[in-house]
Amino acid sequence: MDKKTIDLRSDTVTKPTPEMREAMARAEVGDDVYGEDPTVNRLEALGAEMVGKEAALFVPTGTMGNQVSIMAWTNRGDEIILESAAHIYMYEAGGPAVLSQVQVRPVDGHHGAMDPGEVKAAIRGANIHFPRTALICMENTHNRSGGCVLPLDNMQAIYDLASQEGIAVHLDGARVFNAAASLGVNVKQITRYADSVQFCLSKGLCAPVGSLVAGPKPFIDRARKCRKILGGGMRQAGILAAAGIVALEKMVQRLSEDHERAQKLARGLAGIPGLDIDMSTVQSNMVVVGTRGTGMDEFAFAALMKPHGVLFNPSLPYKVRMVTHNGVSSGDVDEAVRRIREVIAV
Ligand code: TLP
Numbered sequence: 372m373d374k375k376t377i378d379l380r381s382d383t384v385t386k387p388t389p390e391m392r393e394a395m396a397r398a399e400v401g402d403d404v405y406g407e408d409p410t411v412n413r414l415e416a417l418g419a420e421m422v423g424k425e426a427a428l429f430v431p432t433g434t435m436g437n438q439v440s441i442m443a444w445t446n447r448g449d450e451i452i453l454e455s456a457a458h459i460y461m462y463e464a465g466g467p468a469v470l471s472q473v474q475v476r477p478v479d480g481h482h483g484a485m486d487p488g489e490v491k492a493a494i495r496g497a498n499i500h501f502p503r504t505a506l507i508c509m510e511n512t513h514n515r516s517g518g519c520v521l522p523l524d525n526m527q528a529i530y531d532l533a534s535q536e537g538i539a540v541h542l543d544g545a546r547v548f549n550a551a552a553s554l555g556v557n558v559k560q561i562t563r564y565a566d567s568v569q570f571c572l573s574k575g576l577c578a579p580v581g582s583l584v585a586g587p588k589p590f591i592d593r594a595r596k597c598r599k600i601l602g603g604g605m606r607q608a609g610i611l612a613a614a615g616i617v618a619l620e621k622m623v624q625r626l627s628e629d630h631e632r633a634q635k636l637a638r639g640l641a642g643i644p645g646l647d648i649d650m651s652t653v654q655s656n657m658v659v660v661g662t663r664g665t666g667m668d669e670f671a672f673a674a675l676m677k678p679h680g681v682l683f684n685p686s687l688p689y690k691v692r693m694v695t696h697n698g699v700s701s702g703d704v705d706e707a708v709r710r711i712r713e714v715i716a717v
Pocket of ligand 1: 381433582
């Protein structure tokens with residue numbers, strides 16, 4: 372019998388649950404561009420309520436969620452401050468420049484957290500030569516640092532100084548429910564430090580498609596128009612939103628299981644000679660594994676394990692990223708560690 376493939380590339384590979392498929396089949400729908408899809412309306416109201424915001428907007432992807440937020444908060448020629456490894460900066464194909472015609476001002480972070488003093492120093496004063504600082508973006512959990520969680524006091528310090536300067540704050544909360552589970556707080560304790568938040572239904576929460584953007588009503592009205600500009604005004608989208616409702620109602624509670632499995636995976640791999648793991652960074656559902664001690668770089672290690680049915684992505688030089696999710700059981704974690712140990716020992 373073929374070995375089961377253990378897919379640790381991302382939590383984006385999760386499949387919709389049977390309950391989601393049933394809800395999708397039964398979903399009541401209408402034309403959402405007319406505001407007439409009852410299931411989309413229900414999802415948007417539920418999402419807004421959960422993150423403590425006035426209104427929300429259903430978008431097809433996290434990328435579109437971030438990009439409509441930037442479009443809605445800025446004008447052409449403005450500047451936005453973000454962390455130098457932020458998804459918006461690294462992995463959204465230059466969206467801020469292409470779509471909003473804004474300039475990005477990266478600030479280096481530590482495990483994804485920017486120093487509030489450095490953020491303050493990056494805010495532009497009134498000077499004819501300068502662009503206007505229109506937005507500050509944070510990301511929690513922080514993908515490129517391996518799923519690290521921003522400390523709440525760090526978020527608060529940045530939010531407070533932005534508010535004093537009259538600058539909006541956007542949170543790329545693709546995995547904000549993972550951050551909440553890791554901190555053991557209600558998600559509102561995180562989203563209160565942002566004016567707008569984007570969060571994904573399609574990652575650890577297992578919906579097939581979709582993200583929500585939440586914030587004040589006038590902002591969401593602008594974001595809705597921006598979504599239309601980008602061609603993201605969907606019609607009978609209730610079929611997708613139905614899965615999103617199940618994601619928010621049923622799947623949030625189980626994220627801590629993914630975190631326990633990431634801990635277990637990290638501990639197992641740390642015991643394999645040649646692999647190097649900084650346990651202090653294993654804070655949610657991701658594990659960054661250093662490969663230098665094996666003599667293989669990140670591409671060679673990922674290619675080596677692929678035929679053995681353990682999939683993961685190269686991330687940084689001599690580092691790979693492994694992500695736990697609903698499709699990875701505790702037994703799969705043991706099996707992945709076993710296969711990696713066996714192959715590396717050869
Ligand atoms: N992240 C994906 C890849 O794009 C790298 C992954 O596998 O982790 N914000 C953050 C923090 C993200 O991690 C992602 C996706 C997004 C936004 C974009 O979401 P989608 O893929 O729905 O556009």
